[in-house]
Amino acid sequence: MATIECARCHRYFEKVAFEAVCPRCFPIEEQEFARIKEYLSLHPGASTNEVMRDLNVDLKSIKRYLKEERLEIVGDNKGFIKCELCGKAINSGRFCDGCYKEGQALRHKEEGAVKSAYIKSAEHTTKGIRFRDNKDKKG
Ligand SMILES: [Zn+2]
Ligand SMILES: [Zn+2]
Incomplete structure (x- = not known):
């Protein structure tokens, strides 16, 4: 167990699993993500800018959801987001393909993640952002 800074309100709290936000912000975050999911199913191919503008979502939050x-x-x-090891631009997660293996080691330490529902949507989208289909996962 460790004390970490909440990614939303910057208060310190006792981390019990993989969460990046404090118990107070957690419901807010879930609600926000639900709104993003809904928005993206209505607007496949929406850009991050559109999501931020129309839903009043923080750039920081979007980056976090991507990571x-x-x-x-x-x-x-x-x-928009970069590999944490080599700095190469990536679309989701924390590491590029090349660093993925090395990343696995780091990632392992943080296991216990509460993964929320991954919804398959906007399959034909060629731009913008979408929910990540967990089954696509490499490796
Ligand atoms: Zn908080
Ligand atoms: Zn890399």
């Missing part, structure tokens, strides 16, 4: 692999960027990601 948590709850969302992924489709098509050109313009360096």
Whole structure:
């Protein structure tokens, strides 16, 4: 167990699993993500900018959802998020393909993640962001 800073409100709290936000922010975050899911199913191919503008979602939150692999960027990601090891632009998660193996080791330490529902949507989308289909996972 460790004390970490909440990614939303920046208060410190006791981390019990993989969560990035405190118990107070957790329901807010779940609600926000539900709104994003709904928005993306209504607007397949929406860009991150559109999501931020129409839902008033923080850029930081979107980046976090991408890193948590709850969302992924489709098509050109313009360096929106980068591999944590080599800095290469990636679409989802924390590591590029090349570093994925090394990343697995790091990732392993943080296991116990509460993965929320991955919804398959916007399959024909070639741009924007979408929910990540967990079955696509490499390796
Ligand atoms: Zn918080
Ligand atoms: Zn890399």
